[in-house]
Amino acid sequence: MPSPLHVPVATISTITPHSNADSLDLAQVLGWQCVVPRGKYAAGDKVVYFAPDTVLPREVSDRFGVTAYLDHQRIKATRLRGEPSFGLVMPCENDEWQVGDNVAEHYGAAKYEPPLRGQGKHIDNPDAQPKDPLFPEYTAINNLRHHPNVFGDNEIVVVTEKIHGTNSRIGMVNGQWMAGSHRVRRGEGDELYWSPRRFWGVKALIENLSKYHQQIILYGEILGSDVQSLDYGYKGHEGYRAFDLLVDGRFLDYDAFFGICTEYGVKMVPRIAPFTYCTLDKARKWASGVTQVAPSGDCFGANIREGVVIKPLIERTDPRIGRAILKYVSDDFLLAKKSDFTEV
Known part of the structure; x- marks a missing residue:
């Protein structure tokens, strides 16, 4: 049930110091905890949030300075000095963007698509059938x-x-x-x-x-x-x-x-x-x-x-x-x- 990619403009709800790193803070954005540089953000700041499984173009990740931290350009959930971090937070670079706007297209971001089933997790599909409008795909959640x-x-x-x-x-x-x-x-x-x-x-x-x-x-x-x-x-x-x-x-x-x-x-x-x-x-x-x-x-x-x-x-x-x-x-x-x- 794949969902559409959403790269929202959001606000930081809270900022707290990282318990195990003097140079890092913990930001809460849309219910996600993200590890961010110490002192870069404050509660209430307008930011752009990239969730796990977002894929960034190389030129964008290079501009953000995060290419080395991505997995083949894919943002993944990880732990940094013991604290979980879910996604990437970047400053909002356009004052006209409103909280809630989806700016995925602006950055050329894409949703990560897992590989097709390979050997060991696949039963061959002998014949795909024509689509039928009365046999719809399930809701994108x-x-x-x-x-x-x-x-x-x-x-x-x-x-x-x-x-x-x-x-x-x-x-x-x-x-x-x-x-x-x-x-x-x-x-x-x-x-x-x-x-x-x-x-x-x-x-x-x-x-x-x-x-x-x-x-x-x-x-x-x-x-x-x-x-x-x-x-x-x-x-x-x-x-x-x-x-x-x-x-x-x-x-x-x-x-x-x-x-x-x-x-x-x-x-x-x-x-x-x-x-x-x-x-x-x-x-x-x-x-x-x-x-x-x-x-x-x-x-x-x-x-x-x-x-x-x-x-x-x-x-x-x-x-x-x-x-x-x-x-x-x-x-x-x-x-x-x-x-x-x-x-x-």
Whole structure:
């Protein structure tokens, strides 16, 4: 579920001294901690923030003096003298820029795209199928840290675990079965992305609802050692968790989705918190800790939580981002992240 690149103009909320370096400070920007030079910034300063996984052109990084600290021009989360640093903070170089402006295009910044799946984490795709407008890709989910005011102060939200597998969509359109990855509709010879249909509940849910609806698409995450290095204790691609259901062009409200999955015994992504209000501080706490997919496992992937996905209890849209749904990736995951593979 790739999100669009956002390089926002923002303000520094707090500055504190680095506990282990006399020449460094810790700046808080949009909920991210960034290590910055001592004395260069103060609380309230307007800055440009480049999040982890932003790729900078060489001429820009040379001008900033940070090329030596990048990984093939990619900004990564790291630790500097023991303190985590998530991204790059630079002075705002244009007085006309307003807080909240996205200046990615000005800098020629791009979003890091992980490599395509290679040997050992790939099941061949024998035949990609033509796109179908009634079989859409899943919503591009923006980062809550970049859009902290989307949810109202008294708006009840649903908080579910963000799982690190491969995005899956499977369903029926006008009575025809379809399956795919995030971007590509897959032929029935594709073992990986058709694998959710082998679960009785998934198959029964889709077939039964399709008797009454033109379009039924179940979105979920496929898990296992054939999918990502964080395998949640599953071999091959044996794991699956559903996270959304599209019926005739409309995503179901959470209560309806939960009821249908429960009726058919379809495993869902875990709900992390009670129905409640959302703040950045709450989201940070929700995103940390161990996964609830396989909390008793003894492998790395079965213990760490990637983060959370947050959406209103009642589906709605927002003029700034479209569908009101946001993610918050945990600091621990960003720092410990192993190799990923792109969604194709």
